[in-house]
Amino acid sequence: MMGEKTVIVKMSKVEIVGPRHLLGETLSLVRQKGDLHIEPSTVGFVDDMHRREIHSLLPDEKALFEKIFLEELETKLINLFACLPAETIRDSFLAPRPIIETVSKTLDKHLVTCREFCEKRDKIQHDLLELSQYKTFLATVSTLLEKIQLTPDLDYIGLTLKNEKAVDVLKDNLDCLTEASCELLTVPTKDGTLVGLIAATKDISENIRLLLDQKQMPEVTFPESIQNLPFVSKVEYLQKQIQENEATLQAVDTKLMEFTHRWGPMYKAVLDWVREQLSIIQASVFSFETAMCFFIYGWMPTEKVASLSGSLQKNFAGSVVLEEIEIRTEDLDRIPVVLQNPQYFKPFENFTRLLPLPSYTSFDPTPFIGLFFPLFFGLILGDAGYGLVLFVLSVVMKRVAQKQRLFQDAIKILRICSLYAIMFGLLYGEFLGDFGHKMLGLKPLFIDRQKNIIPMLYFAMAIGLAHVTLGLAMGFVSALRRHTKKEALAKLINIVFIFLIVALIITFIGLFPELLTRPLIISIIVLCPLLLFSGGLLAPLELLKNIGNIISYARIMAIGLTSVLLANVANQLSGLTGDIFLGFIVGGIIHLIGIIIGVFSSSIHSLRLHYVEFFDKFIELGGRKYSPFSGNQKKGTDTDISHSSSEPHDKLYESPRKSS
Amino acid sequence: MDKILIAFAAALAIGLPAIATAWAQSKIGSAGAGSLAEKPELSGTIIILVAIPETMVILGFVVAVIILLGG
Numbered sequence: 140m141m142g143e144k145t146v147i148v149k150m151s152k153v154e155i156v157g158p159r160h161l162l163g164e165t166l167s168l169v170r171q172k173g174d175l176h177i178e179p180s181t182v183g184f185v186d187d188m189h190r191r192e193i194h195s196l197l198p199d200e201k202a203l204f205e206k207i208f209l210e211e212l213e214t215k216l217i218n219l220f221a222c223l224p225a226e227t228i229r230d231s232f233l234a235p236r237p238i239i240e241t242v243s244k245t246l247d248k249h250l251v252t253c254r255e256f257c258e259k260r261d262k263i264q265h266d267l268l269e270l271s272q273y274k275t276f277l278a279t280v281s282t283l284l285e286k287i288q289l290t291p292d293l294d295y296i297g298l299t300l301k302n303e304k305a306v307d308v309l310k311d312n313l314d315c316l317t318e319a320s321c322e323l324l325t326v327p328t329k330d331g332t333l334v335g336l337i338a339a340t341k342d343i344s345e346n347i348r349l350l351l352d353q354k355q356m357p358e359v360t361f362p363e364s365i366q367n368l369p370f371v372s373k374v375e376y377l378q379k380q381i382q383e384n385e386a387t388l389q390a391v392d393t394k395l396m397e398f399t400h401r402w403g404p405m406y407k408a409v410l411d412w413v414r415e416q417l418s419i420i421q422a423s424v425f426s427f428e429t430a431m432c433f434f435i436y437g438w439m440p441t442e443k444v445a446s447l448s449g450s451l452q453k454n455f456a457g458s459v460v461l462e463e464i465e466i467r468t469e470d471l472d473r474i475p476v477v478l479q480n481p482q483y484f485k486p487f488e489n490f491t492r493l494l495p496l497p498s499y500t501s502f503d504p505t506p507f508i509g510l511f512f513p514l515f516f517g518l519i520l521g522d523a524g525y526g527l528v529l530f531v532l533s534v535v536m537k538r539v540a541q542k543q544r545l546f547q548d549a550i551k552i553l554r555i556c557s558l559y560a561i562m563f564g565l566l567y568g569e570f571l572g573d574f575g576h577k578m579l580g581l582k583p584l585f586i587d588r589q590k591n592i593i594p595m596l597y598f599a600m601a602i603g604l605a606h607v608t609l610g611l612a613m614g615f616v617s618a619l620r621r622h623t624k625k626e627a628l629a630k631l632i633n634i635v636f637i638f639l640i641v642a643l644i645i646t647f648i649g650l651f652p653e654l655l656t657r658p659l660i661i662s663i664i665v666l667c668p669l670l671l672f673s674g675g676l677l678a679p680l681e682l683l684k685n686i687g688n689i690i691s692y693a694r695i696m697a698i699g700l701t702s703v704l705l706a707n708v709a710n711q712l713s714g715l716t717g718d719i720f721l722g723f724i725v726g727g728i729i730h731l732i733g734i735i736i737g738v739f740s741s742s743i744h745s746l747r748l749h750y751v752e753f754f755d756k757f758i759e760l761g762g763r764k765y766s767p768f769s770g771n772q773k774k775g776t777d778t779d780i781s782h783s784s785s786e787p788h789d790k791l792y793e794s795p796r797k798s799s
Numbered sequence: 800m801d802k803i804l805i806a807f808a809a810a811l812a813i814g815l816p817a818i819a820t821a822w823a824q825s826k827i828g829s830a831g832a833g834s835l836a837e838k839p840e841l842s843g844t845i846i847i848l849v850a851i852p853e854t855m856v857i858l859g860f861v862v863a864v865i866i867l868l869g870g
Contacts, residue, residue: 493842493843493846494843495840495843592864592868593864593868596861596864687854687858690854690857690858690861691853691854691857691858693857693858693860693861694853694857697857697860697861743850746846747846747847747850747853750843750846750847750850751847751850751851
């Protein structure tokens with residue numbers, strides 16, 4: 140969006156000032172630019188001395204009437220579009236403002252016409268829906284009618300049968316009942332059922348109906364109004380009804396389509412204009428005034444300030460001015476937050492969205508997840524075979540992927556993670572567990588994690604030490620940004636303390652000279668009061684939590700070990716079958732389970748290490764969402780109609796490029 | 800006898816925290832599911848809350864490994 144840097148976008152605190160009569164035009168321009176997040180309060184913008192002179196802008200009588208008129212017009216237009224077919228509407232070349240009076244008059248007439256069409260269409264659709272239950276029967280029975288000798292002595296009973304078996308049962312029963320003085324004809328339908336027609340003399344037809352009732356084979360019932368007609372007339376009447384209704388529906392649809400093509404562009408332009416005017420009126424409520432001037436306060440990305448300032452200068456010849464105001468410490472919590480990430484990190488924003496927005500002085504968590512999540516995933520799964528399977532899967536899925544953004548992002552993350560899994564698989568010397576070692580002669584380039592459990596444990600903890608320390612260092616920077624020096628000092632002392640404790644443990648293990656023990660212990664004792672001073676009484680607890688967090692990274696080793704052991708079990712079991720084909724199936728199934736468990740547990744634990752162990756150190760959550768005043772904002776406001784309307788309204792939000 | 804005791808100690812070291820973690824996660828998970836039904840935006844916080852007790856079993860695992868390999 141704004142370059143390729145990975146930061147929380149730098150924001151400016153701005154004030155727009157101008158003569159009162161230019162407020163509407165100024166808001167229109169600000170809306171058009173779509174960069175200013177309007178602040179509805181003067182807190183932090185106006186000092187106590189001037190607060191009495193500046194007050195909220197109250198709409199006058201004219202503005203209120205205008206608002207009511209526009210809201211009514213908007214409702215009518217929405218109702219009109221609800222009647223029209225879901226057709227893409229082209230852009231109109233008419234300017235709505237000069238014709239608004241005429242439009243408001245013609246709209247009433249058009250609305251009545253369209254509603255009539257709409258009601259007519261609904262009624263026909265309802266009738267057709269009711270008649271649709273006879274459609275299959277009528278289509279099938281018409282072929283039977285030709286086969287039966289039509290005589291006035293015969294009565295016809297129509298019915299639907301489930302299958303051929305039901306036909307046989309019915310035939311047997313009819314033979315017994317009527318001694319073969321009736322005839323049953325059946326024709327299969329498209330849905331697998333059969334349409335049957337029983338032709339019988341009138342004296343036995345009632346008995347047949349009773350039999351059908353007993354056998355739970357219901358007769359096709361015709362509408363009440365045509366009950367007295369002969370069977371053939373009933374069929375013909377219904378067929379005629381369906382044809383007539385379909386023709387009328389088509390005629391109504393054509394008329395509505397013609398109306399949409401003729402009037403739709405103009406009404407769409409008017410609706411867009413009405414919405415713009417309403418949003419400006421709504422935004423003007425958040426403006427402030429003195430006896431002569433208006434003030435708009437807000438926040439916007441610093442790099443956009445010059446552009447808006449230039450536009451104001453150009454449009455109002457210096458009458459309306461944009462000024463940047465100094466951001467003070469107490470403003471920091473109020474600054475809206477915009478996250479900005481390069482293309483590589485975009486898919487990882489889905490993980491960030493699980494958390495609330497970071498505060499302005501904090502950091503965007505996305506790049507950290509983007510860098511460390513695949514790394515931890517690879518460290519835990521660490522199998523070249525599994526990685527290869529996941530890579531192929533991601534490539535295949537990308538080809539069949541729908542346009543769902545989340546799905547596409549998941550595929551991108553899977554691909555990156557699979558590459559890391561391949562890389563660490565080669566470093567660990569693992570390809571489908573020990574299959575690569577036994578069959579392909581693959582050897583670990585870095586460490587064999589099946590045999591070197593303790594070194595792997597140290598390695599995992601070393602990663603934890605680096606990650607947690609990085610988090611604390613970021614927390615130190617974040618605290619400095621917020622000008623909370625004591626908190627910054629506490630973070631710094633925590634880092635020093637952790638390193639001292641780690642050095643002491645290493646000395647006890649024997650990797651560092653024993654001579655260091657005493658200076659290390661003395662340093663820890665000396666730093667204790669400073670720790671309590673900077674972090675308070677809870678500081679030792681915080682320190683213990685940090686050490687616990689580092690130990691928590693042991694899961695990289697623990698879960699990785701279970702993954703490789705499961706892969707080895709798969710290989711051993713497939714070997715035990717003694718048959719290549721069977722072994723392939725058994726091994727394949729267990730490896731598949733291993734891959735599913737591996738992907739799931741690696742993802743969950745990598746995320747957990749970020750959310751619990753890492754972000755806790757430096758990310759201050761609770762940032763304010765940046766909502767600039769723009770044309771797109773309309774969808775989320777009170778006057779949004781998307782919730783109250785049906786499908787056809789979607790077309791109203793299409794971009795002009797699409798519509799043209 | 801020593802081997803049996805070592806194995807038993809390692810089993811206890813991982814088994815007890817595993818039971819404790821399972822119990823804690825069951826309680827947090829059910830409460831979290833209830834909260835999510837009302838406020839889906841809390842998903843991040845609930846993942847964190849459910850994940851917190853896992854540290855116990857990881858610590859237990861580390862102790863068990865140390866008992867088995869270092870003991």
